[in-house]
Amino acid sequence: MICLFSKAQVKxxxxxxESRVYQQVADITISTNSDGIKKxxxxxxxxxxxxxxxxxxxxxxxxxxxxxxxxxxxxxxxxAKQHYKVLVLSFDTSDRVEDMNKLAARFNFENNKxxxxxTTQQADILNKSVGFNxxxxxxxxxFDHEALLVGINQYGYVVKKLTGLRNPDDISLLxxxxxGVFVASYQLPGNNSLLSCFTYNPATGERKISxxxxxxxxxxxxxxxxxxxxxxxxxxxxxxxxxxHHYAGT
Amino acid sequence: MNNIxxxxxxxxxxxxxxxxxxxxxxxxxxxxxxxxxxxxKLSPVTFYSLMxxxxxxxxGIWVVAGMMAVNYLLSRYVKVSNGLNLFAMAxxxxxxxxxxxxxxxxxxxxxxxxxxPLPFYTAWEKWATPVFLLSLGVLGxxxxxxxxxxxxxxxxxxxxxxxxxxxxxxxxxxxxxxxFILITTVTLVGVIAxxxxxxxxxxxxxxxxFSKGTFTNDALLMKNLTYFFGHTIINEALYLGVATLxxxxxxxxxRPKFKMTWYVxxxxxxxxxxVLTAFFHHLYMDFAQPQSFQIIGQVASYFASLPSASVTxxxxxxxxxxxxxxxxxxxxxFVVGVAGWLIGGIGAVIDATISNNFVLHNxxxxxxxxxxxxxxxxxxxxxxxxxxxxKDFQGIASPLRYDKTKIFWLMVGGFGFVxxxxxxxxxxxxxxxxxxxxxxxxxxxxxxxxxxFAIIYLWAIIVILFNIxxxxxxxxxxxx
Amino acid sequence: xxxxxxxxxxxxxxxxxxxxxxxxxxxxxxxxxETGGMINVNKKRLTFLLVLASLAIILLSVTLxxxxxxxxxxxxxxxxxxxxxxxxxxxxxxxxIDPKKPITEAIELPANKMVEFRVTSFDVNHDFAIxxxxxxxxxxxxxxxxxxxxxxxxxxxxxxxxxxxLEFCGVAHAVMRASFTxx
Ligand code: HEM
Ligand SMILES: [Cu+2]
Numbered sequence: 043m044i045c046l047f048s049k050a051q052v053k054x055x056x057x058x059x060e061s062r063v064y065q066q067v068a069d070i071t072i073s074t075n076s077d078g079i080k081k082x083x084x085x086x087x088x089x090x091x092x093x094x095x096x097x098x099x100x101x102x103x104x105x106x107x108x109x110x111x112x113x114x115x116x117x118x119x120x121x122a123k124q125h126y127k128v129l130v131l132s133f134d135t136s137d138r139v140e141d142m143n144k145l146a147a148r149f150n151f152e153n154n155k156x157x158x159x160x161t162t163q164q165a166d167i168l169n170k171s172v173g174f175n176x177x178x179x180x181x182x183x184x185f186d187h188e189a190l191l192v193g194i195n196q197y198g199y200v201v202k203k204l205t206g207l208r209n210p211d212d213i214s215l216l217x218x219x220x221x222g223v224f225v226a227s228y229q230l231p232g233n234n235s236l237l238s239c240f241t242y243n244p245a246t247g248e249r250k251i252s253x254x255x256x257x258x259x260x261x262x263x264x265x266x267x268x269x270x271x272x273x274x275x276x277x278x279x280x281x282x283x284x285x286x287h288h289y290a291g292t
Numbered sequence: 293m294n295n296i297x298x299x300x301x302x303x304x305x306x307x308x309x310x311x312x313x314x315x316x317x318x319x320x321x322x323x324x325x326x327x328x329x330x331x332x333k334l335s336p337v338t339f340y341s342l343m344x345x346x347x348x349x350x351x352g353i354w355v356v357a358g359m360m361a362v363n364y365l366l367s368r369y370v371k372v373s374n375g376l377n378l379f380a381m382a383x384x385x386x387x388x389x390x391x392x393x394x395x396x397x398x399x400x401x402x403x404x405x406x407x408x409p410l411p412f413y414t415a416w417e418k419w420a421t422p423v424f425l426l427s428l429g430v431l432g433x434x435x436x437x438x439x440x441x442x443x444x445x446x447x448x449x450x451x452x453x454x455x456x457x458x459x460x461x462x463x464x465x466x467x468x469x470x471x472f473i474l475i476t477t478v479t480l481v482g483v484i485a486x487x488x489x490x491x492x493x494x495x496x497x498x499x500x501x502f503s504k505g506t507f508t509n510d511a512l513l514m515k516n517l518t519y520f521f522g523h524t525i526i527n528e529a530l531y532l533g534v535a536t537l538x539x540x541x542x543x544x545x546x547r548p549k550f551k552m553t554w555y556v557x558x559x560x561x562x563x564x565x566x567v568l569t570a571f572f573h574h575l576y577m578d579f580a581q582p583q584s585f586q587i588i589g590q591v592a593s594y595f596a597s598l599p600s601a602s603v604t605x606x607x608x609x610x611x612x613x614x615x616x617x618x619x620x621x622x623x624x625x626f627v628v629g630v631a632g633w634l635i636g637g638i639g640a641v642i643d644a645t646i647s648n649n650f651v652l653h654n655x656x657x658x659x660x661x662x663x664x665x666x667x668x669x670x671x672x673x674x675x676x677x678x679x680x681x682x683k684d685f686q687g688i689a690s691p692l693r694y695d696k697t698k699i700f701w702l703m704v705g706g707f708g709f710v711x712x713x714x715x716x717x718x719x720x721x722x723x724x725x726x727x728x729x730x731x732x733x734x735x736x737x738x739x740x741x742x743x744x745f746a747i748i749y750l751w752a753i754i755v756i757l758f759n760i761x762x763x764x765x766x767x768x769x770x771x772x
Numbered sequence: 773x774x775x776x777x778x779x780x781x782x783x784x785x786x787x788x789x790x791x792x793x794x795x796x797x798x799x800x801x802x803x804x805x806e807t808g809g810m811i812n813v814n815k816k817r818l819t820f821l822l823v824l825a826s827l828a829i830i831l832l833s834v835t836l837x838x839x840x841x842x843x844x845x846x847x848x849x850x851x852x853x854x855x856x857x858x859x860x861x862x863x864x865x866x867x868x869i870d871p872k873k874p875i876t877e878a879i880e881l882p883a884n885k886m887v888e889f890r891v892t893s894f895d896v897n898h899d900f901a902i903x904x905x906x907x908x909x910x911x912x913x914x915x916x917x918x919x920x921x922x923x924x925x926x927x928x929x930x931x932x933x934x935x936x937x938l939e940f941c942g943v944a945h946a947v948m949r950a951s952f953t954x955x
Contacts, residue, residue, distance in 0.1 A: 060868025064852045064888070199848050224845035226579040226919045230892065254513040256518065262568055263490035265481055272444055273452035336943045403940045410896045410919065413859065415943055488790035511897065511916050551899045555817070577899065579921040583841055590836060602824055609797050610813050617801040631794045635787045640847055642783055645831070647838035651775055651909050653897060654938040690839040718780035722901075724945040727950045731934070 049055035059203045061173035064286035067198050072131065072166035075152070082168075085158070085199060089125040091194040095174060097134030097185060098141040103207075107189040110207050112149060112157075113218075115168075117210040129158050133165040133176055134185065172200055191249045193220045222227055297770070298374045300685050304764035306360040306381060307678050307682045310353045311757055313388070314671075315750070317353070320346040322746045328728060329740035337415075339726040340401035347404025348391055351526055352431060354666065355483075356384055357674040358532025359438060365539050365680060366442060369473060370449045376441040383434025389434055390427035394420040403724060405522055408514035411497065422501065429494050436487045437482045442564050446477055457557035471550050474557065475535040478564045479528050483566065486524040493517050512580050516571075523571035530564070530633070530665065533673030534604055540680055541626045546618040547611050554605075559599030564595035573644040577653050586646060593644035597637050605630055621695040621756070628670030628699060632706070636665025639714065654724070657717025658712055667749070668706045675756060682763035686770075698756050705749030711740035774908060840911070843922040849888035852882055853952075857891070857898035857915035860944035862935050864952065879952035883930050889923040891915045898948070899938035905931050913937060927954040 069083045083239065085091055094111060096104040106275050108130065115128070132142060143152070143158035151157040162168065169175065176187035191204040202216050320342045327334045334342070359380070394400040398420030402410045409422045425514070433646075446455050450469065455477040459465040496509050541551050550556075565696050572589025575581045608630050617623070639661030643652050721728060721735045728735035846931045855862055856869040863874040871894040880889050893915040900923070901912035913923040927933070930953075937948040 043572060060854060060890070063850050143665075195848065197848060199879060222846060224842075224922075224924075226841045226923075227919055229580065230918050254510060257492060257513065258516050261492060261520075262485040264488055265484040268440065269443060269447075269452070269481055272440075272447050273455075276447045277451065278442075305855070336946070340945075341945060401881070402944070405940075407897050407940070410940075410942065413896055413942060460948060489886075511918050515897070515916070519834075542900070577912055578916060579841055579913055579923070580916060580919040583839075586839065586841070591832060594832060597826065598824055603822065606817055606820055609793070610816070612801045613797045614800045616803045617799075627794065627798065631790055634790050638786045638790070639783055645835045647835050648775075648779060650840045650911065652779070653912060654901075655909060667789060685933075702827075707803045714780065714783065720776060720903065720907060722936060724940040727946055729936070729949070731903075733907075771924055 059160040059205050061203075062171065062200050063203065065171065065200050067192075067194050067200055068164070068167045069166045069198065072129075072162045073139050074158050075139055075146055076158065082194075082266075084207040085129060086129060086194045086196060086198055089127050090196055091127050091129055091190045092171070092216065092220070093129045093131055093194065094147070095133050095176075095187070095190045095192075096130055097132045098145055099183070101136065101184065103187075103189045107207060108145075108149060111191070112151070114208065114210045125221055127156055127158060129160060131188075132161045132173070133163075133169060134237070135163055135165055138160045144253040164222055172203070189214065192279075195220055195222070233247050295374060296367065298376070299372070299421060301358055301363060301602075301761045301767055301770075302374060302377050302381065303364050303615065303681060304685065304767035305497075305670050306356065307487045307666075307681065307764050308761065309381075309385070310357050310674075311655050311678075311761060313349055315354050315754065315757075317346050317349045318746065320349075320573050320755070322743050325739050325743035325746060327726065329736045329743060330727065330742055331743070334726070336398050337401060340403070341395045341399055341726075343724065344401050344403055344739040345392060345395045347623045349388065350666070351404060351522075351529070352384070352388065353584075354670055354674060355525060355529040355532075356380070358479075358536075358670075359435065359442075359483075361536045361674060361677040361681075363438075363442060363531050365472060365536060366445065367538075368478065369470065369481055370445040372445055380434040380688070382436035383430050387427045387431035387434065390423055390430065394424040394427065398423065400424050405518055407509055407518060408509055412500070422498075425494055432487045432490045432494075435749060436484065436491075439487070443477065443484075446473060446480075448569060453616065454576070456561060458561075460552055460554045460557040464556075469552050469557075470539075471552050471556055472535050472539040474560050475531060479531040479535060482524060482528040482531070482564060483572065484529065486503045486521045488563065489517055489524075490522045494523060507634045512578065515575060515578065517579075519571045519574040522566075522573060524567060524598070526666070527567050527570075530670045531567075531600065533629070534600065534678075536677045537604070537608075537626050537673055541608065541623055541675065542611060544618070544620060544622045544680060545611070550607060550611075556603060560601040563596065563600045566592045566599070566685075570596045570644070573649070576646050576649045589645060590646055593643060597617050597641060599632060600696070601637050605634055610715055620682075621696075621698070622676045624695060624699050625679065628703060629669050629676065632668025632672060633665045633670070636661050636663075636669055636710075639664055651720070652717060654722060655717045656713045656719075656721045656723050658723050660713030660717050663713060664707075664710045668703075668710065672702075675753075678760045679756070682760045685763060685767050698752055701748055702752035705745050705747070705752055708745030709742050709749055712738045712745065719742035776908060798902050840913075840923070844860065844886045847886045847924075849924065849934070850882055850885040853881070853885045853887060854870075855889055855891040855900055855915065857893045857900060857937070857941075857948075859895050859942050860937075860948040862898075862900065862937075862948070862950035863894075864950060870894050873950050876950075881927060881952060881954045883927055883954050886924055886926050889925070891923060892920045893917045897939045898941050901936050901938040903934045903936055904929070905933070908935075909938075914939060930955045 052240055067082065069081055071079060071081055073079055094108065096108060100248050111128070130142070130145070142161055146157070146159040151159070172192045174190055176185040181188050188205050189207060192200055193202040195201045203220050204212055204216060215225065215228065323332070324333070324339060324342055324346065326332045327339055358711045363377055366430055393467070398417035400416045400420035406424070411424070414421055446484050454467055455473060457469040457474040459467060460469065491537070496514065499507050500509055538550050569588055569592040572581070572585050575591045576589065577588055581665055596630055608627065612627070622666060639657065642662060643657055716735065716738045719732060719734055728739070807913050819901065851866070853864055853866065855864050856871060856874055858874065863869050863876045865875050865877045865880050869875060874894065891913050895917060897917070898915040899912055900915050902925070904908050904910050911923060911925050913921040915921070932951055932953050935950040936943055943946065
C-alpha cells in the first residue's frame with residue numbers, strides 16, 4: 043500500500059533522463075568547500091558520486107530539491123557500508139565557495155564526509171557531457187532548469203540520471219547501481235502503478251510485495267477458504283455418521 | 293427417468309459435443325499449418341482468428357472433457373447433481389457460440405492468451421473485445437459452479453482431511469481415501485483458483501474498459517494473472533484426465549485397483565502447491581519480474597513434474613510390467629497417453645530451464661511440448677474415458693479387432709506432427725507466425741510435413757471415434 | 773554443435789528412452805500370472821524417486837547460475853541502445869526514445885565489447901529477439917509497456933543481426949523486424 047502514495051509523487055517519465063547514459067563524464071576542475079581545488083576524477087575514483095546540480099541564487103527548486111535528497115538518502119535505508127559521495131555542484135559560474143559553504147551550513151552538512159559542496163568555472167563542459175541544459179533568463183535573473191541528479195561510477199561513467207523530485211526507492215536504486223549492482227529492469231513511472239505487483243524495496247534490494255501481488259495470490263487463498271467453509275458446514279453432518287471421531291475434525 | 297440414466301445421457305451429449313468441436317479444431321490446426329507451409333494462402337487476420345479459435349476451443353473442450361468424466365466417475369462414490377452438469381453444459385454452449393462469433397464474425401484475434409493490453413488495440417470489430425471477455429466469463433461461471441458443486445458432494449461424504457488423504461500421512465488409519473477422490477479434490481481446488489483468477493482478470497479488463505482511460509492496468513500484473521489462469525487451467529485439465537486413469541486403468545486391465553498410500557497422498561498434496569507457482573516460467577524473459585520469482589519458477593517447474601508425472605508413470609509401469617494385462621483400446625490409450633505426457637513433460641522441463649528458455653522462448657518448441665502432452669497425453673486419457681463410457685452405457689463390449697492398428701496410426705500421426713514442431717523449435721523458428729520469413733529455410737517444409745502428419749492423426753481419431761459416436765447417439769433413444 | 777542442436781538431441785534421447793521403456797513394459801505384459809512389477813515395489817519406487825530428485829537438484833544447481841539476468845553484471849557497457857517496440861516495428865536509437873516522437877537510427881555496434889539494450893514497448897507486449905546471420909536465436913528479452921528490460925550481450929562475430937518479434941502483437945507480428953550491424 044505504501045507504493046500507492048509514494049508513486050503518486052513521481053513526475054511524468056522524462057526521456058532526457060536516458061541521454062548520455064554510460065558516457066564518460068568531463069573531468070573538470072572544481073573548488074570544494076573542504077578540500078580546495080580538485081579534479082572531478084579525484085572524487086569519483088575514490089567512491090561513486092552523485093552530482094546534484096544547483097545554484098545559490100535559485101528561488102525555485104534547488105532548496106526543496108536538496109532537502110528532499112538528504113531526506114531520501116536517509117530514508118532509503120542506505121547503510122554506512124555503501125560507498126557514495128554527494129557532490130552538490132553549482133552550475134552558476136558566479137557562485138563562490140563561500141556561497142556554497144553557506145548552503146552547506148543551512149543543511150548542516152559542513153562536516154559530513156559524504157557531502158561535498160563545490161563551484162566550477164567549467165560548468166558548460168560538464169553540463170554538455172551529462173546532458174544538462176539550464177537556460178539563463180535575464181529578466182528574472184534565474185536559470186530555467188530541472189532538478190537533476192547524475193550518478194557517476196568509479197570509472198567516470200554516467201550510470202543513471204534522475205530528474206525532478208524522486209522517492210527514496212529511486213534514490214536507493216541509484217545508490218545500488220553506483221555500487222555495481224546490476225538490476226536488469228526498471229519500471230517507468232506512469233499512471234499504471236496502482237496495481238503493480240512489486241515495488242522496489244530499498245532495504246533488501248528486492249522488490250517488495252504490493253497490492254498487485256496480493257491480487258495474484260488472492261484467488262488461491264479464496265478457493266481454500268471456499269473449501270474450508272464447505273468442510274465446516276459438512277462437518278456437522280459427518281459427526282453424526284459412522285466416520286471415526288479423530289478424522290472428522292477440521 | 294432415473295438419475296444414472298440421466299447422467300449417461302448428459303455424458304453422451306458432452307462426448308458428442310466435445311468430439312464435434314475437436315474435429316473442427318483439429319481442422320483449423322491443419323489449415324494453419326498448411327498456411328505456414330505456403331500450401332494455401334490465408335490472410336493474416338484469418339490465420340490469427342483461426343489460431344485464437346483453435347487455442348481457446350481446444351483448452352475449453354479438454355477442461356470440460358476432464359470435468360464431465362470426473363463427474364461421471366464420481367457418481368460411483370457420491371451423489372452428483374445432474375442439474376449442475378446440465379447448467380454447465382448450457383453455459384459452455386453459450387460461451388463457445390459467443391466465442392466463435394467474436395473470432396469468425398468479429399475477426400477477433402489476440403491468441404488464446406489475450407495478453408494485456410492487446411485486446412484493447414482493436415484491429416477487429418469493436419464489439420468483439422467485450423464479447424470475447426464476456427464469453428470467458430460465461431464459461432468460467434458455468435465451470436466454477438460445477439466445480440464447487442462437485443467439491444460440495446465430495447465433502448458431504450469425506451471430511452476435509454479425508455478428501456485430501458491426510459490420514460494416510462501416518463499409520464493406523466481406518467478410512468481409506470480412493471486415489472480418484474484425492475486427485476479430483478486437489479484438481480478441483482486448482483480449477484476453482486484459476487477460475488477465480490479469470491474473474492479477477494475480467495474485472496480488471498472491464499474496469500479499464502469502462503473507465504475510459506482514467507484507470508490503466510499494470511502489464512506485469514496482468515501477465516502474471518493471465519498465465520496463472522492459462523497455465524494452471526491446462527495443467528488441471530490434464531490432472532482431471534489422470535484422475536480417470538487412476539480409477540479406470542486397473543479396472544479395464546483386469547488388475548487390482550490402485551490403493552492409496554502415503555506417497556500418493558504426499559505427491560498430490562505437493563502437486564497442488566507446485567502447479568500454482570510453476571506458471572512463473574512463462575515470464576522468464578520478463579526481466580522486470582523479481583529474480584526470486586524466476587528461480588521459484590524453475591524449481592517449481594522441476595518439482596511439479598516429480599510427484600504427479602513420475603509417481604503416476606511409476607504406478608502405471610509396475611501395474612503392467614510382467615503382469616497379466618487384458619489389453620483393449622481403453623487401456624492402450626491410457627498407457628500411450630502416459631508416455632506422451634512424459635515426453636511432453638521432458639520438452640517442458642527443458643524449456644522451463646531459464647538458460648534454455650533464453651533461446652527457446654516463443655519458438656516452435658513451445659507448441660511442440662504442449663501439443664505433446666495434450667494431443668498425445670490428455671486427449672488420449674479423455675478418449676480412453678469416452679471409449680470406456682460408451683461401453684459402460686450399454687454394457688456391450690466393442691469388437692477388439694484393429695485396436696493396435698488404430699493406436700499405431702494415431703501415434704505415427706501425433707508424434708510426427710509434434711516432431712515437426714520440435715525440429716522447428718531447434719531451428720529457432722518463431723511460434724505464432726502466419727508466414728515464415730525466408731531466412732528460416734526449413735520452416736515451410738516442416739509445416740507441410742506437420743500438416744500431413746496431423747491429417748493422419750485426424751484420420752486415426754475419426755476411426756476411433758466412430759464406435760464411440762454411434763453408441764452415444766444410441767443413448768438418446770434408450771428409455772427405462 | 774550449437775545450443776539448439778544439443779537441446780534437440782538431449783530431448784530426442786530422453787524421448788527414445790521413454791519409448792523403449794514403455795515398449796518393453798507393454799511386451800512383458802502378456803503373462804498368465806504376476807511375476808514382475810509389484811515385487812519389491814517399495815524399494816523400486818524409493819530408488820526411482822530419489823534418483824529423479826537428485827537429478828533435478830543437480831540440474832538446478834548447474835543451470836540456474838546461467839540465467840540471463842546476471843549476464844555481464846560487473847561490466848560497464850560500451851554502448852547503450854534504446855529500443856522502443858511498437859506495432860509493428862522496432863525503434864532503435866542511441867538515446868532514449870520519446871513515444872510521442874519515436875525516432876530510429878541505424879545501429880552499429882562494436883564486436884567483442886559488451887553492449888546494453890534497454891527495451892520497452894510503447895503499446896502492447898512484444899519481444900526483442902536477436903538472431904544471427906544463420907537465423908539462430910541467440911538472445912532475447914520481452915518488451916513490456918511500462919517497464920524497461922536491460923539485455924546485456926557481447927557480439928563476437930561481425931555481421932548483420934536481425935531482430936524479430938517473439939511475442940504475439942497482432943496481425944503483422946510475423947513481419948515485425950529490424951536489424952543492426954556489428955563491426
Ligand atoms: C493434431 C491436432 C492439432 C493440430 C494440427 C494443431 C495445430 C496447431 C497449430 C498449427 C498451432 C499454431 C502454432 C504456432 O504457434 O505457430 C496451434 C496452436 C495451439 N494449439 Fe493446436 N493443434 C492440434 C491439437 C491441439 C490440441 C489437442 C490442443 C489441446 C489443448 C491444442 C491447443 C493449442 C493451443 C492452446 C495453441 C496456441 C494458440 C495460440 O497461440 O493462441 N492443439 N495448434
Ligand atoms: Cu510481435
